[in-house]
Amino acid sequence: MTARPSLRERRKRRTREALIDSALDLFGRRGFDHVTLDELCEAAEVSKRTFFRTFTSKEHAAMATYQDMWAAALEALEAAPPGRRPLVDLMRDSLLAGLDKMDSDGWAERLRRTVHLSVATPAIEAHCLYFCHRTTEAALSIMRDRHELAAPKDFRVLLAMDIVVAAHQRSIARWAARTGEADRALLAADTLAAFGAIPDSLTVTGGAPAQEH
Amino acid sequence: MTARPSLRERRKRRTREALIDSALDLFGRRGFDHVTLDELCEAAEVSKRTFFRTFTSKEHAAMATYQDMWAAALEALEAAPPGRRPLVDLMRDSLLAGLDKMDSDGWAERLRRTVHLSVATPAIEAHCLYFCHRTTEAALSIMRDRHELAAPKDFRVLLAMDIVVAAHQRSIARWAARTGEADRALLAADTLAAFGAIPDSLTVTGGAPAQEH
DNA sequence: TCGCCAACTGCCACTCAGTGGCACTATGAC
DNA sequence: GTCATAGTGCCACTGAGTGGCAGTTGGCGA
Numbered sequence: 001m002t003a004r005p006s007l008r009e010r011r012k013r014r015t016r017e018a019l020i021d022s023a024l025d026l027f028g029r030r031g032f033d034h035v036t037l038d039e040l041c042e043a044a045e046v047s048k049r050t051f052f053r054t055f056t057s058k059e060h061a062a063m064a065t066y067q068d069m070w071a072a073a074l075e076a077l078e079a080a081p082p083g084r085r086p087l088v089d090l091m092r093d094s095l096l097a098g099l100d101k102m103d104s105d106g107w108a109e110r111l112r113r114t115v116h117l118s119v120a121t122p123a124i125e126a127h128c129l130y131f132c133h134r135t136t137e138a139a140l141s142i143m144r145d146r147h148e149l150a151a152p153k154d155f156r157v158l159l160a161m162d163i164v165v166a167a168h169q170r171s172i173a174r175w176a177a178r179t180g181e182a183d184r185a186l187l188a189a190d191t192l193a194a195f196g197a198i199p200d201s202l203t204v205t206g207g208a209p210a211q212e213h
Numbered sequence: 214m215t216a217r218p219s220l221r222e223r224r225k226r227r228t229r230e231a232l233i234d235s236a237l238d239l240f241g242r243r244g245f246d247h248v249t250l251d252e253l254c255e256a257a258e259v260s261k262r263t264f265f266r267t268f269t270s271k272e273h274a275a276m277a278t279y280q281d282m283w284a285a286a287l288e289a290l291e292a293a294p295p296g297r298r299p300l301v302d303l304m305r306d307s308l309l310a311g312l313d314k315m316d317s318d319g320w321a322e323r324l325r326r327t328v329h330l331s332v333a334t335p336a337i338e339a340h341c342l343y344f345c346h347r348t349t350e351a352a353l354s355i356m357r358d359r360h361e362l363a364a365p366k367d368f369r370v371l372l373a374m375d376i377v378v379a380a381h382q383r384s385i386a387r388w389a390a391r392t393g394e395a396d397r398a399l400l401a402a403d404t405l406a407a408f409g410a411i412p413d414s415l416t417v418t419g420g421a422p423a424q425e426h
Numbered sequence: 427t428c429g430c431c432a433a434c435t436g437c438c439a440c441t442c443a444g445t446g447g448c449a450c451t452a453t454g455a456c
Numbered sequence: 457g458t459c460a461t462a463g464t465g466c467c468a469c470t471g472a473g474t475g476g477c478a479g480t481t482g483g484c485g486a
Contacts, residue, residue, distance in 0.1 A: 204299065224452095259464085
Protein backbone atom coordinates (compact mmCIF):
# COMPACT_ATOMS: atom_id res chain seq x y z
CA MET A 1 0.00 0.00 0.00
CA THR A 2 1.68 3.17 -1.17
CA ALA A 3 1.31 6.00 1.30
CA ARG A 4 0.10 9.28 -0.05
CA PRO A 5 3.06 11.56 -0.66
CA SER A 6 3.57 14.12 2.06
CA LEU A 7 2.84 17.77 1.57
CA ARG A 8 6.53 18.36 1.31
CA GLU A 9 6.95 15.72 -1.32
CA ARG A 10 4.04 17.04 -3.32
CA ARG A 11 5.32 20.57 -3.10
CA LYS A 12 8.73 19.49 -4.37
CA ARG A 13 7.17 17.73 -7.32
CA ARG A 14 5.06 20.71 -8.18
CA THR A 15 8.12 22.93 -8.07
CA ARG A 16 10.03 20.55 -10.31
CA GLU A 17 7.18 20.35 -12.80
CA ALA A 18 6.67 24.10 -12.81
CA LEU A 19 10.35 24.59 -13.61
CA ILE A 20 10.31 21.98 -16.36
CA ASP A 21 7.19 23.41 -17.95
CA SER A 22 8.47 26.97 -17.75
CA ALA A 23 11.82 25.88 -19.14
CA LEU A 24 10.35 24.09 -22.14
CA ASP A 25 8.01 26.97 -22.75
CA LEU A 26 10.48 29.84 -22.47
CA PHE A 27 13.46 28.03 -24.00
CA GLY A 28 11.28 26.82 -26.83
CA ARG A 29 9.97 30.30 -27.61
CA ARG A 30 13.13 32.35 -27.19
CA GLY A 31 16.02 29.90 -27.26
CA PHE A 32 17.92 28.42 -24.36
CA ASP A 33 20.65 31.02 -24.40
CA HIS A 34 18.23 33.94 -24.48
CA VAL A 35 16.39 33.08 -21.31
CA THR A 36 18.19 33.75 -18.04
CA LEU A 37 17.69 31.69 -14.95
CA ASP A 38 16.24 34.75 -13.24
CA GLU A 39 13.55 34.86 -15.91
CA LEU A 40 12.89 31.16 -15.68
CA CYS A 41 12.61 31.28 -11.89
CA GLU A 42 10.33 34.30 -12.10
CA ALA A 43 8.06 32.40 -14.46
CA ALA A 44 8.00 29.35 -12.20
CA GLU A 45 7.70 31.49 -9.07
CA VAL A 46 10.65 30.04 -7.21
CA SER A 47 13.99 31.48 -6.24
CA LYS A 48 17.17 30.68 -8.10
CA ARG A 49 18.44 29.01 -4.96
CA THR A 50 15.56 26.59 -5.14
CA PHE A 51 16.19 26.07 -8.81
CA PHE A 52 19.65 24.79 -7.98
CA ARG A 53 18.27 22.59 -5.26
CA THR A 54 16.02 21.04 -7.88
CA PHE A 55 18.37 20.81 -10.84
CA THR A 56 22.09 20.51 -11.20
CA SER A 57 22.26 23.00 -14.03
CA LYS A 58 20.22 25.06 -16.43
CA GLU A 59 20.51 22.28 -19.01
CA HIS A 60 19.08 19.72 -16.64
CA ALA A 61 15.83 21.65 -16.43
CA ALA A 62 15.55 21.37 -20.20
CA MET A 63 16.35 17.67 -20.38
CA ALA A 64 14.37 16.30 -17.45
CA THR A 65 11.77 14.60 -19.65
CA TYR A 66 14.50 12.88 -21.61
CA GLN A 67 16.26 11.73 -18.46
CA ASP A 68 13.03 10.41 -16.97
CA MET A 69 12.57 8.21 -20.02
CA TRP A 70 16.03 6.66 -19.77
CA ALA A 71 15.57 6.22 -16.02
CA ALA A 72 12.37 4.29 -16.71
CA ALA A 73 14.30 1.98 -19.03
CA LEU A 74 16.84 1.31 -16.27
CA GLU A 75 14.02 0.49 -13.88
CA ALA A 76 12.58 -1.92 -16.41
CA LEU A 77 16.01 -3.49 -16.82
CA GLU A 78 16.27 -3.90 -13.07
CA ALA A 79 12.89 -5.61 -13.00
CA ALA A 80 13.52 -7.88 -15.98
CA PRO A 81 13.82 -11.60 -15.22
CA PRO A 82 17.40 -12.84 -15.13
CA GLY A 83 18.41 -14.86 -18.17
CA ARG A 84 20.94 -15.40 -20.88
CA ARG A 85 19.72 -13.22 -23.72
CA PRO A 86 21.69 -11.03 -26.07
CA LEU A 87 22.32 -7.76 -24.30
CA VAL A 88 21.06 -5.78 -27.26
CA ASP A 89 17.69 -7.55 -27.06
CA LEU A 90 17.48 -7.18 -23.31
CA MET A 91 18.14 -3.46 -23.57
CA ARG A 92 15.73 -2.97 -26.47
CA ASP A 93 12.95 -4.53 -24.46
CA SER A 94 13.83 -2.48 -21.38
CA LEU A 95 13.71 0.70 -23.43
CA LEU A 96 10.31 -0.23 -24.81
CA ALA A 97 9.02 -1.16 -21.36
CA GLY A 98 10.27 2.13 -19.99
CA LEU A 99 8.56 3.98 -22.84
CA ASP A 100 5.34 2.24 -21.91
CA LYS A 101 5.56 3.83 -18.47
CA MET A 102 5.77 7.33 -19.91
CA ASP A 103 2.05 7.85 -19.82
CA SER A 104 1.57 11.16 -18.02
CA ASP A 105 -0.45 13.80 -19.82
CA GLY A 106 1.44 15.55 -22.57
CA TRP A 107 4.58 13.52 -22.06
CA ALA A 108 5.17 12.92 -25.75
CA GLU A 109 4.82 16.59 -26.54
CA ARG A 110 7.28 17.48 -23.80
CA LEU A 111 9.79 14.97 -25.14
CA ARG A 112 9.47 16.36 -28.62
CA ARG A 113 10.08 19.87 -27.36
CA THR A 114 13.07 18.64 -25.43
CA VAL A 115 14.56 17.05 -28.51
CA HIS A 116 13.95 20.14 -30.59
CA LEU A 117 15.75 22.18 -27.95
CA SER A 118 18.57 19.68 -27.88
CA VAL A 119 19.01 19.87 -31.65
CA ALA A 120 19.14 23.66 -31.45
CA THR A 121 21.40 23.94 -28.40
CA PRO A 122 24.85 22.34 -28.26
CA ALA A 123 25.04 22.59 -24.49
CA ILE A 124 21.85 20.59 -24.04
CA GLU A 125 22.83 18.03 -26.64
CA ALA A 126 26.21 17.55 -25.00
CA HIS A 127 24.54 17.07 -21.64
CA CYS A 128 22.14 14.51 -23.14
CA LEU A 129 25.00 12.62 -24.79
CA TYR A 130 26.91 12.54 -21.51
CA PHE A 131 23.80 11.42 -19.66
CA CYS A 132 23.32 8.54 -22.09
CA HIS A 133 26.94 7.56 -21.67
CA ARG A 134 26.48 7.45 -17.93
CA THR A 135 23.31 5.44 -18.55
CA THR A 136 25.33 2.73 -20.27
CA GLU A 137 27.44 2.53 -17.15
CA ALA A 138 24.39 2.31 -14.91
CA ALA A 139 22.92 -0.40 -17.14
CA LEU A 140 26.14 -2.41 -16.99
CA SER A 141 26.05 -2.16 -13.25
CA ILE A 142 22.48 -3.44 -13.11
CA MET A 143 23.38 -6.28 -15.48
CA ARG A 144 26.33 -7.27 -13.39
CA ASP A 145 24.22 -7.35 -10.26
CA ARG A 146 21.00 -8.85 -11.57
CA HIS A 147 21.68 -10.44 -14.93
CA GLU A 148 24.89 -12.33 -14.30
CA LEU A 149 27.00 -10.17 -16.58
CA ALA A 150 30.45 -11.68 -16.27
CA ALA A 151 32.71 -9.38 -18.29
CA PRO A 152 31.45 -5.80 -18.15
CA LYS A 153 34.68 -4.43 -19.56
CA ASP A 154 34.82 -6.63 -22.61
CA PHE A 155 34.73 -4.61 -25.84
CA ARG A 156 31.79 -6.66 -27.07
CA VAL A 157 29.71 -5.81 -24.04
CA LEU A 158 30.65 -2.13 -24.07
CA LEU A 159 29.91 -1.83 -27.76
CA ALA A 160 26.59 -3.61 -27.33
CA MET A 161 25.56 -0.89 -24.88
CA ASP A 162 26.81 1.88 -27.12
CA ILE A 163 24.92 0.43 -30.07
CA VAL A 164 21.74 0.27 -28.02
CA VAL A 165 22.07 3.87 -26.97
CA ALA A 166 22.88 4.99 -30.50
CA ALA A 167 19.87 3.16 -31.93
CA HIS A 168 17.53 4.71 -29.42
CA GLN A 169 19.01 8.17 -29.82
CA ARG A 170 18.68 8.03 -33.57
CA SER A 171 15.10 6.83 -33.38
CA ILE A 172 14.20 9.60 -30.95
CA ALA A 173 15.75 12.19 -33.24
CA ARG A 174 13.83 10.89 -36.22
CA TRP A 175 10.57 10.68 -34.30
CA ALA A 176 10.92 14.21 -32.96
CA ALA A 177 11.51 15.53 -36.46
CA ARG A 178 8.14 14.21 -37.61
CA THR A 179 5.26 16.52 -38.20
CA GLY A 180 1.87 15.98 -36.66
CA GLU A 181 0.95 15.16 -33.12
CA ALA A 182 3.65 13.69 -30.88
CA ASP A 183 2.73 10.04 -30.57
CA ARG A 184 4.45 7.69 -28.15
CA ALA A 185 3.49 4.57 -30.08
CA LEU A 186 5.22 5.97 -33.13
CA LEU A 187 8.37 6.44 -31.07
CA ALA A 188 8.22 2.78 -30.09
CA ALA A 189 7.86 1.88 -33.77
CA ASP A 190 10.84 4.05 -34.70
CA THR A 191 12.85 2.43 -31.95
CA LEU A 192 12.06 -1.00 -33.31
CA ALA A 193 13.00 0.14 -36.80
CA ALA A 194 16.35 1.46 -35.61
CA PHE A 195 17.09 -1.78 -33.76
CA GLY A 196 16.09 -3.71 -36.84
CA ALA A 197 18.64 -1.78 -38.86
CA ILE A 198 21.56 -2.63 -36.61
CA PRO A 199 22.79 -5.83 -38.27
CA ASP A 200 22.91 -4.25 -41.73
CA SER A 201 24.76 -1.24 -40.36
CA LEU A 202 27.91 -3.35 -40.20
CA THR A 203 27.92 -3.96 -43.93
CA VAL A 204 26.14 -0.97 -45.40
CA THR A 205 28.08 0.77 -48.14
CA GLY A 206 27.79 4.20 -49.67
CA GLY A 207 25.51 3.23 -52.52
CA ALA A 208 21.76 3.35 -52.30
CA PRO A 209 20.84 0.80 -49.60
CA ALA A 210 18.50 -1.96 -50.61
CA GLN A 211 15.54 -0.43 -48.85
CA GLU A 212 15.24 2.94 -47.24
CA HIS A 213 15.26 2.80 -43.41
CA MET B 214 56.23 24.18 -52.45
CA THR B 215 54.82 25.10 -49.04
CA ALA B 216 55.69 28.62 -48.04
CA ARG B 217 57.19 29.10 -44.62
CA PRO B 218 54.46 30.18 -42.20
CA SER B 219 54.42 33.88 -41.48
CA LEU B 220 55.52 35.33 -38.17
CA ARG B 221 51.91 35.83 -37.38
CA GLU B 222 51.01 32.25 -38.11
CA ARG B 223 53.93 30.95 -36.07
CA ARG B 224 53.04 33.19 -33.16
CA LYS B 225 49.44 31.94 -33.21
CA ARG B 226 50.61 28.35 -33.17
CA ARG B 227 52.98 28.99 -30.31
CA THR B 228 50.18 30.62 -28.34
CA ARG B 229 47.88 27.70 -29.01
CA GLU B 230 50.50 25.17 -27.99
CA ALA B 231 51.44 27.11 -24.87
CA LEU B 232 47.82 27.16 -23.81
CA ILE B 233 47.33 23.46 -24.49
CA ASP B 234 50.48 22.51 -22.64
CA SER B 235 49.66 24.74 -19.67
CA ALA B 236 46.10 23.41 -19.62
CA LEU B 237 47.13 19.76 -19.58
CA ASP B 238 49.78 20.51 -16.98
CA LEU B 239 47.68 22.59 -14.58
CA PHE B 240 44.41 20.70 -15.07
CA GLY B 241 46.22 17.42 -14.68
CA ARG B 242 47.88 18.46 -11.43
CA ARG B 243 45.04 20.31 -9.74
CA GLY B 244 41.86 19.30 -11.56
CA PHE B 245 40.01 21.15 -14.26
CA ASP B 246 37.60 22.84 -11.88
CA HIS B 247 40.32 24.04 -9.55
CA VAL B 248 42.27 26.00 -12.13
CA THR B 249 40.82 29.33 -13.21
CA LEU B 250 41.30 30.75 -16.64
CA ASP B 251 43.23 33.64 -15.13
CA GLU B 252 45.71 31.14 -13.75
CA LEU B 253 45.93 29.25 -17.02
CA CYS B 254 46.51 32.45 -19.00
CA GLU B 255 49.10 33.61 -16.52
CA ALA B 256 50.96 30.34 -16.97
CA ALA B 257 50.80 30.57 -20.74
CA GLU B 258 51.57 34.30 -20.67
CA VAL B 259 48.61 35.45 -22.72
CA SER B 260 45.54 37.45 -21.83
CA LYS B 261 42.16 35.88 -21.27
CA ARG B 262 40.92 37.76 -24.31
CA THR B 263 43.49 35.96 -26.41
CA PHE B 264 42.53 32.69 -24.81
CA PHE B 265 39.01 33.12 -26.13
CA ARG B 266 40.31 34.04 -29.53
CA THR B 267 42.16 30.75 -29.54
CA PHE B 268 39.59 28.43 -27.97
CA THR B 269 35.83 28.43 -27.77
CA SER B 270 35.76 27.42 -24.13
CA LYS B 271 37.87 26.26 -21.25
CA GLU B 272 37.06 22.65 -22.14
CA HIS B 273 38.33 23.10 -25.66
CA ALA B 274 41.79 23.89 -24.38
CA ALA B 275 41.78 20.58 -22.58
CA MET B 276 40.54 18.55 -25.52
CA ALA B 277 42.52 20.01 -28.39
CA THR B 278 44.74 16.95 -28.78
CA TYR B 279 41.69 14.72 -28.97
CA GLN B 280 40.03 16.95 -31.54
CA ASP B 281 43.16 17.08 -33.66
CA MET B 282 43.16 13.32 -33.88
CA TRP B 283 39.55 13.11 -35.09
CA ALA B 284 40.20 15.95 -37.51
CA ALA B 285 43.09 13.95 -38.97
CA ALA B 286 40.74 11.03 -39.51
CA LEU B 287 38.32 13.26 -41.40
CA GLU B 288 41.17 14.48 -43.58
CA ALA B 289 42.14 10.90 -44.32
CA LEU B 290 38.51 10.14 -45.17
CA GLU B 291 38.45 13.07 -47.53
CA ALA B 292 41.60 11.81 -49.24
CA ALA B 293 40.51 8.18 -49.47
CA PRO B 294 39.82 6.87 -52.98
CA PRO B 295 36.12 6.69 -53.84
CA GLY B 296 34.69 3.20 -53.78
CA ARG B 297 31.95 0.93 -52.58
CA ARG B 298 33.23 -0.43 -49.30
CA PRO B 299 31.37 -0.96 -46.04
CA LEU B 300 31.26 2.36 -44.23
CA VAL B 301 32.57 0.80 -41.05
CA ASP B 302 35.68 -0.40 -42.85
CA LEU B 303 36.19 2.92 -44.60
CA MET B 304 35.97 4.78 -41.32
CA ARG B 305 38.23 2.32 -39.48
CA ASP B 306 40.92 2.82 -42.07
CA SER B 307 40.51 6.60 -41.97
CA LEU B 308 40.87 6.58 -38.21
CA LEU B 309 44.04 4.51 -38.46
CA ALA B 310 45.43 6.72 -41.20
CA GLY B 311 44.69 9.78 -39.13
CA LEU B 312 46.40 8.20 -36.14
CA ASP B 313 49.45 7.66 -38.29
CA LYS B 314 49.66 11.40 -38.84
CA MET B 315 49.79 12.12 -35.11
CA ASP B 316 53.53 12.02 -34.97
CA SER B 317 54.53 15.20 -33.21
CA ASP B 318 56.74 14.89 -30.15
CA GLY B 319 54.89 13.78 -27.07
CA TRP B 320 51.57 13.49 -28.83
CA ALA B 321 50.67 10.15 -27.29
CA GLU B 322 51.39 11.41 -23.81
CA ARG B 323 49.25 14.48 -24.40
CA LEU B 324 46.38 12.32 -25.61
CA ARG B 325 46.64 10.13 -22.58
CA ARG B 326 46.54 13.13 -20.28
CA THR B 327 43.56 14.44 -22.17
CA VAL B 328 41.68 11.20 -21.72
CA HIS B 329 42.51 11.04 -18.02
CA LEU B 330 41.15 14.55 -17.66
CA SER B 331 38.07 13.63 -19.60
CA VAL B 332 37.40 10.63 -17.37
CA ALA B 333 37.73 12.84 -14.29
CA THR B 334 35.74 15.81 -15.57
CA PRO B 335 32.14 15.49 -16.77
CA ALA B 336 32.24 18.80 -18.60
CA ILE B 337 35.19 17.71 -20.72
CA GLU B 338 33.73 14.30 -21.37
CA ALA B 339 30.44 15.81 -22.44
CA HIS B 340 32.26 18.17 -24.80
CA CYS B 341 34.21 15.25 -26.27
CA LEU B 342 31.05 13.22 -26.77
CA TYR B 343 29.37 16.13 -28.48
CA PHE B 344 32.44 16.71 -30.63
CA CYS B 345 32.40 13.08 -31.76
CA HIS B 346 28.72 13.35 -32.57
CA ARG B 347 29.40 16.36 -34.75
CA THR B 348 32.26 14.39 -36.29
CA THR B 349 29.82 11.73 -37.49
CA GLU B 350 27.90 14.49 -39.21
CA ALA B 351 31.04 15.86 -40.82
CA ALA B 352 32.03 12.39 -41.96
CA LEU B 353 28.59 11.82 -43.51
CA SER B 354 28.95 15.06 -45.35
CA ILE B 355 32.34 14.05 -46.73
CA MET B 356 30.97 10.67 -47.75
CA ARG B 357 28.04 12.23 -49.53
CA ASP B 358 30.33 14.55 -51.44
CA ARG B 359 33.25 12.24 -52.19
CA HIS B 360 32.18 8.65 -51.62
CA GLU B 361 28.80 8.56 -53.33
CA LEU B 362 26.82 8.08 -50.16
CA ALA B 363 23.25 7.94 -51.35
CA ALA B 364 21.15 7.79 -48.18
CA PRO B 365 22.85 9.68 -45.35
CA LYS B 366 19.72 9.60 -43.23
CA ASP B 367 19.11 5.89 -43.39
CA PHE B 368 19.25 4.28 -39.94
CA ARG B 369 21.84 1.79 -41.16
CA VAL B 370 24.19 4.54 -42.26
CA LEU B 371 23.71 6.60 -39.11
CA LEU B 372 24.24 3.60 -36.90
CA ALA B 373 27.35 2.59 -38.82
CA MET B 374 28.85 5.96 -37.97
CA ASP B 375 27.81 5.72 -34.35
CA ILE B 376 29.30 2.26 -34.06
CA VAL B 377 32.57 3.49 -35.53
CA VAL B 378 32.76 6.35 -33.07
CA ALA B 379 31.85 4.09 -30.17
CA ALA B 380 34.52 1.55 -31.10
CA HIS B 381 37.19 4.20 -31.32
CA GLN B 382 36.13 5.90 -28.13
CA ARG B 383 36.18 2.65 -26.22
CA SER B 384 39.59 1.73 -27.57
CA ILE B 385 40.97 5.14 -26.64
CA ALA B 386 39.60 4.79 -23.12
CA ARG B 387 41.15 1.37 -22.70
CA TRP B 388 44.45 2.48 -24.14
CA ALA B 389 44.64 5.52 -21.89
CA ALA B 390 44.00 3.37 -18.84
CA ARG B 391 47.08 1.31 -19.56
CA THR B 392 50.20 1.70 -17.50
CA GLY B 393 53.58 2.28 -19.00
CA GLU B 394 54.64 4.66 -21.68
CA ALA B 395 51.94 6.08 -23.95
CA ASP B 396 52.42 4.27 -27.23
CA ARG B 397 50.60 5.26 -30.41
CA ALA B 398 51.03 1.85 -32.02
CA LEU B 399 49.29 0.27 -29.06
CA LEU B 400 46.37 2.62 -29.59
CA ALA B 401 46.13 1.46 -33.19
CA ALA B 402 46.12 -2.14 -31.96
CA ASP B 403 43.40 -1.38 -29.43
CA THR B 404 41.39 0.29 -32.16
CA LEU B 405 41.66 -2.79 -34.34
CA ALA B 406 40.63 -4.96 -31.42
CA ALA B 407 37.55 -2.86 -30.74
CA PHE B 408 36.55 -2.96 -34.41
CA GLY B 409 37.11 -6.67 -34.42
CA ALA B 410 34.68 -7.03 -31.52
CA ILE B 411 31.84 -5.25 -33.27
CA PRO B 412 30.12 -8.21 -34.96
CA ASP B 413 29.96 -10.21 -31.74
CA SER B 414 28.58 -7.26 -29.85
CA LEU B 415 25.22 -7.86 -31.50
CA THR B 416 24.89 -11.31 -29.98
CA VAL B 417 26.93 -11.15 -26.78
CA THR B 418 25.00 -12.28 -23.71
CA GLY B 419 25.60 -11.72 -20.03
CA GLY B 420 27.55 -14.90 -19.44
CA ALA B 421 31.31 -15.10 -19.73
CA PRO B 422 32.10 -14.33 -23.37
CA ALA B 423 34.05 -16.93 -25.29
CA GLN B 424 37.29 -14.99 -25.15
CA GLU B 425 38.10 -11.85 -23.25
CA HIS B 426 38.29 -8.78 -25.45
C1' DT C 427 -2.98 20.37 20.66
C1' DC C 428 1.60 21.98 21.25
C1' DG C 429 6.38 22.19 20.83
C1' DC C 430 10.49 20.81 18.75
C1' DC C 431 13.25 19.76 15.01
C1' DA C 432 14.31 19.02 10.43
C1' DA C 433 13.31 20.12 5.74
C1' DC C 434 12.68 23.70 2.76
C1' DT C 435 12.75 28.52 0.96
C1' DG C 436 14.37 33.00 -0.39
C1' DC C 437 17.79 36.56 -0.03
C1' DC C 438 22.29 38.05 -0.69
C1' DA C 439 27.05 38.31 -1.76
C1' DC C 440 30.20 36.27 -4.35
C1' DT C 441 33.17 33.62 -8.08
C1' DC C 442 34.42 32.72 -12.56
C1' DA C 443 33.62 31.41 -17.45
C1' DG C 444 32.52 33.90 -21.13
C1' DT C 445 31.53 38.48 -24.04
C1' DG C 446 32.18 42.79 -26.34
C1' DG C 447 34.41 47.16 -27.07
C1' DC C 448 38.39 49.67 -27.91
C1' DA C 449 43.09 51.50 -27.91
C1' DC C 450 47.54 49.99 -28.90
C1' DT C 451 51.11 47.05 -31.20
C1' DA C 452 53.10 44.15 -34.72
C1' DT C 453 53.32 42.44 -39.24
C1' DG C 454 52.99 42.25 -44.10
C1' DA C 455 52.24 44.17 -48.63
C1' DC C 456 53.22 47.62 -51.84
C1' DG D 457 58.79 53.94 -45.54
C1' DT D 458 53.80 54.01 -45.26
C1' DC D 459 49.51 52.26 -44.43
C1' DA D 460 46.14 48.82 -43.61
C1' DT D 461 45.06 44.83 -41.32
C1' DA D 462 45.73 41.25 -38.00
C1' DG D 463 46.49 40.48 -33.40
C1' DT D 464 46.89 41.73 -28.37
C1' DG D 465 45.72 43.22 -23.77
C1' DC D 466 42.81 45.86 -20.74
C1' DC D 467 38.48 46.62 -18.83
C1' DA D 468 33.73 46.45 -17.68
C1' DC D 469 30.17 43.56 -17.74
C1' DT D 470 26.66 39.39 -17.75
C1' DG D 471 24.80 35.30 -16.18
C1' DA D 472 25.36 30.46 -14.52
C1' DG D 473 26.45 28.59 -10.49
C1' DT D 474 27.80 28.46 -5.10
C1' DG D 475 27.56 28.92 -0.22
C1' DG D 476 25.85 30.95 3.98
C1' DC D 477 22.13 32.10 6.78
C1' DA D 478 17.72 33.63 8.69
C1' DG D 479 12.97 32.69 8.34
C1' DT D 480 9.02 29.52 7.26
C1' DT D 481 6.63 25.18 6.96
C1' DG D 482 5.50 20.55 7.87
C1' DG D 483 5.80 16.29 10.40
C1' DC D 484 5.91 13.75 14.48
C1' DG D 485 5.79 12.52 19.27
C1' DA D 486 4.26 13.52 23.85
